[in-house]
Amino acid sequence: MSITSLVDYLKARKTEYITGAMEVTLSAITGFFIAGIILQSMGYNALSIFNIMITGGVSDLSHLAGKSAPLVMTGLAFSIPLMAGVFNIGGESQLYMGALAGLVGTYYSGNILIGLVLGFLAGAFWGWLMAALRVYRGINEVITAIMLNWTAYYFIIYLIIKYLPNPEKPYMSIQLPQSEMLSMNTTFLLSVLGALAAYYIIYYTDLGYKMRVSGFNPKTAQYSGFDPSKSILFSMALGGGLAGFGGALLVIGVSSGIDTTMTSLYGLGFTGIGVGLLGRNHPIGIIFSSLFFADLIIGGQWVELETGAPPYVSDTIIGIIVIALSAPYAYKKLVELYRLRRR
Amino acid sequence: MTTPAIQMRGIEKVYPDGVKALDNVDFEALKGEIHGLLGENGAGKTTLMRILYGEIKPTRGEIIVSGEKTSFHGPWDAIRKGIGMVYQRFALVPTFTVAENLHLSYLSIKPQASMSESLDRAKQIMSETGLNFPFDAVVEDLPVGLQQRVEIVKALSRNARILILDEPTSVLTPIEVRELFKALRKLRDNGITIIFITHKLKEVIELADRITVLRKGKKVGALVNDNINPGILAEMMIGKSIKEIGEKRRSIGRKTLLKVEGLTVYDEHGIIKVDNLSFEIHSGEILGVAGVQGNGQRELADTIAGISNPSKGKILLGNKDITGLPPGERYKLGLGYIPESRGIGLIFDMSITENSMLTNLHLILSKGRRIQWSRAREISGEIVEELGVKTPSLDALVKYLSGGNQQKVMVGREIVREPDVIIVAEPTQGLDISAAGFIHSTLLELRNQGKGILLISSDLDEIYELSDRIAVMYEGKFIGTGTPEELTRDKIGVLMGGVRT
Amino acid sequence: MNKKGLSQTGIAAIIIIIILVGIGAYYFSSPGKGSITTTTKTTSQSMSTASTTSKKIKVAVLFDVGGRGDLSFNDMAYMGAMEAAKELGVTVNFLTPKSTTDMEPLLRQLSQSGQYNLLVLVGFLWTDALNRTAGDFPNQKYALIDSTTGVVRKNEVDILFREQESASLVGVLAAGIAHQLGGNTVGAVAGMDIPPLWKFHIGYLFGVKYYDLKTGNKVNVLWQYTGTFGDTQKGYETGMQMLQQGAKVIYGVAGLTHLGMFDAVADWNQKGYGKAFAIGEDASQEWYNPHYIILSGAKRVDTAVYTAIKMVVDGSWKGGIKVLGLKDNGVGIWDLNGVKYFAQLAYDNHKTNLTPTEIVNIVKEMRQKYIPQQAWNIMKQLEEQIKSGQIVFKTPTSEEEYNSIIQELEKGNLNAALEKGTVS
Secondary structure (H helix, E strand, C coil): HHHHHHHHHHHCCCCHHHHHHHHHHHHHHHHHHHHHHHHHCCCCCCHCCCCHHHHHHHCHHHHHHHHHHHHHHHHHHHHEEECCCCCCHHHHHHHHHHHHHHHHHHHHHHHHHHHHHHHHHHHHHHHHHEEEEEEEHCCHHHHHHHHHHHHHHHHHHHHHHHEEECCCCCCECCCCHHHCCHHHHHHHHHHHHHHHHHHHHHHHHHHHHHHHHHHCCHHHHEEECCCHHHHHHHHHHHHHHHHHHHHHHHHHHHHHEECCCCCCCCCCHHHHEEEEHHCCHHHHHHHHHHHHHHHHHHHHHHHHHHHHHCCHHHHHHHHHHHHHHHHHHHHHHHHHHHHHHHH | CCCCCEEEEEEEEEECCCCEEEEEEEEEEECCCEEEEECCCCCHHHHHHHCCCCCCCCCCEEEEECCEEEECCCHHHHCCCCCCEEEECCCCCCCHHHHHHHHHHHHHHHHHHHHHHHHHHHHHHHHHHHHCCCCCHHHHCHHHHHHHHHHHHEEEEEEECCEEEEHHHHHHHHHHHHHHHHHHHHHHHHEEEEEEEEECHHHHHHHHHEEEEEECCEEEEEEECCCCCCHHHHHHHHCCCCCCCCCCCCCCCCCCEEEEEEEECCCCCCEEEEEEEEEECCCEEEEEEEEECCCHHHHHHHHHHHCCCEEEEEEEEEEEECCCCCCCHHHHEEEEEEECCHHCCCCCEEEEHHHHHCCCHHHHHHCCCEEEEEHHHHHHHHHHHHHHHCCCCCCCCCCCCCHHHHHHHHHHHHHHCCEEEEEEECCCCCCCCCCCCCCCCHCCCCCCCCCCEEEECCHHHHHHCCCCEEEEEECEEEEECCCCCCCCHHHHHHHHHCCCC | HHHHHHHHHHHHHHHHHHHHHHHHHHHHHHHHHHHHHHHHHHHHHHHCCCCCCCCCCCEEEECCCCCCCCCHHHHHHHHHHHHHHHHHHCCCEECCCEEEEEEEHHHHHHHCCCCCEEEECHHHHHHHHHHHHHHHHCCEEEEEEECCCCCCCEEEEEEEHHHHHHHHHHHHHHHHHHCCCCCCEEEEEEEECEEEEEHHHHHHHHHHHHHHHCCCCEEEEEEEEEECCCHHHHHHHHHHHHHCCCCEEEECCCCCCCHHHHHHHHHHHHCCCCEEEECCCCCCCCCCCCEEEEEEEEEEEHHHHHHHHHHHHHHCCCCEEEEECCCCEEEEECCHHHHHHHCCCCCCCCCCCHHHHHHHHHHHHCCCHHHHHHHHHHHHHHHHHHCCCCCCECCCCCCHHHHHHHHHHCCCHHHHHEEECCEE
């Protein structure tokens, strides 16, 4: 796209951008305002807690990078299927599967690339499975995802304890040696590349275009000769694959293994839902929203140390701010989706 | 004569967006009669009956049930007054058994009732009416005809004395229709008032005691069904044309562009929608398909475009058999399809350029299946220029365009790849006169260029203005074909009601 | 277009209102109420009683993932830290990591800041993070509780426990209870077959055989590794099997897994199959079901945290491994005060409906009724021998050594488990 056409494009979308920006501003103010009132009424200094939360994450950029890398991926794992009209809350277990495959692949081959590719494929398979149950068996993907999330959770704990235990550390799986790991900064770089690749697929290939058309209206897709079922399968496989890639990145770049309590993996997929919504379903937006999320999550951990507020205080604040920021968009998307389903 | 069972006086309904659905309509049904409520799509039949059932509040007017003036706050009030309604889409819980559904509905009038009490009540009604069905079957496993019976018994078990049926035959097979009519007559003989909403002339004439005709939200008349002439009914329903048929050049070519042979299509419920249909379209010809909506026109268009699959028959585009091909391939081979709804033919949340690609994707993809946006913008630019779409930018979202400009985008997209045959469904629905005129002249120009056009429209004026040949579609068949001169308005009206002359 | 214009003005109006209300709220509340309460908070957190003007020692306690409210390690660590704050006059702050992946970066950043004289790391999950960090910050002191990096560093203390010692006391009492109930079998549901658990096995078996030696009553020990610390179902099944094999007392050394065993014991009693008791480990677990959990072995994380802080305060700091035993109050059996402390915690966390006093009373009654005085006496005798250093347990370094010790113990050769001293 040339510069002039880009300017044209931006001009044509002026209304959307302005309302979007206003919505975000309004939501941010509302979120911080409500959170502030709650903090004050609990007897904490709201401004200083906000300050810790926001600056706490930025103070260690490589931590921030390592924390946001998997979130970029799970954010995309939620958003891409949403473009095709599917509600993917299975990012959680797609990430698990990717983490497992990434660990096993890298550990036994000694090659990071193999680990990353296997991670992608494992996540893609898991996402595809959820979509297939919807497309071929008519099972609501949300229910499938909830059940498969737990299936994967216990399956991985079982595998780690039974087949991949770490002889030195009973709470750990086999671990990658430092020499076979990436730096946290590199994982973030790879996640950005992943987001750009997703952007290319969504906006520059027929698969992405068909997927978006199906998401807006499956009947239009049929009319145009695109199979909406294929789009659902494709979007879930792509989304799942990216979540799996994120899981592999996490293991290869940050955690080196998976602990038997799964704390290194747990929650990243669910957080991805917020990341995707806050990023307005756009790959580039998701990069920024995942940084924002990672910042709050890391900063939130400093709150206890600095102010003595128990950890649930910062969790609550994150929750309120995220809900406020993503609620208007989520509401619109849900209404759209619901309307389509009813037809 | 006793007091009528139902009287509705001066009913007016204006929707918040200013659309006047009903305008000063009077309606009267007598006790123990079958009353046909006849009209085209959008004439206001269903709106009137939903007002009677308490589902919609009228803007103005009064409702009198058995001589008593009433006002309903909701259907529950109407049910208490002995009014029952059976919709086209049934209000049954599909995963419950028949017995559970009957019990559920009986509880609404008698909250303490036991299951056996509800079923006894239902059995009694079944024996009175002869409407039989199994109690222990799960509703979604039953054929539609039986589900409808459950609905009727359900309404009657709630002591309905007035039963409204909204297009009850549209989902039924001919045998089921016969049985339904038998049961309805029996109900009438038991003193139940039945209001039968339909657009099928044949059925009202066969079944109704009296008929009320609505057209465009107004009551045209009410008459006793005694040796009625279908032509008169048709005319009442459709109205006389104001405009005379314009002068047209007619130079149909010899070349057959589209040939349809024995096409048969069923819908997902197994109802036949296109019934062994054969026809041809030649170069430079517009074939107008008239008929009341829902007689298989959409299925016909969808099947030719490849969106639905025929169970039998062949479709030839030029000399090529395209029967098994997916829509994209057909578009590539020279077929254009302008669907009846812009909600289907366009994605409102996408830009003009993105909408221009829907059926032209093959022109825009590179060999690596990459979207060439510059090429896409060339095409959308061409569409905007050729059809004079008023827009600030090619990147503007289609939802911000006016209806006429949206339609132009859709039409332009289908003609930009220069197909030989174009299927056009309801091309001017909801457009203002100037936009409609532009679309009409565009279609005529295409015909003059030698394209073949299949025009599907429920607007008779449009059919007369554009068509070189007219076919009237009724229940999946062309029950009459001819030139506009041969098929006069009166004839078409009767044919649209399903009566062969 | 008209409609849209209207809604946009509406949005703008809402924004302005919210901004104004927000500014107002902060203006009125921030300098007053907020900051004052925060100050009091901070003071109450540090619990400082020291009046010295010299630079106060600052300690950060970094919890395991999940943090406080676990009624085990983290709560015990908190307890020890608060005691140190009170008695040693140090300032203590706490931090709860969100996930294991956050541990290393947080630890590194804290070390870099140099704000704290000591960083106390609670639980084995910190091992890797510490091992990768400690070498880079030679001036930062670290204490790792209940795990070791296996590397000796001047700035790092790894605090471990002599589990054999407490387990041996538990073994004596378990055998006594079984005998009192007319049985001759005790059991133990263990987690994974790993070195720390070997120590429990040796101690427990030793205690039972010691009772045997002193009273002449033969008691068998069923020891079962479940292979997991997190599977309550497995704990339940293993517990049930032991009860069916006649076990009267079952010791739980399997983390979450043995909570399932507790349930099995409760069911066994409630269904009237017979009388049996369970024994907990680490924290006092009697509150979980005081009618059937009669004892808990103690792993005093609080003592460990306190000890580590004290080493910094009194200048006795020395890097390396430090093992706490009975003598140091690092392990033992929870007395009724301990039971009450954890009952209170459980009650405050809504984990039980019984008040702490009720729980203590039940436990007291059970102990009086079912633990014979003879067993107490034998236990006291053994405790004395251990505390005085007359006997010291072996810590097996290989699986072969572990297996041979167990074999000898089964044969009744108690001295095989001892590194120093003998019993007779």
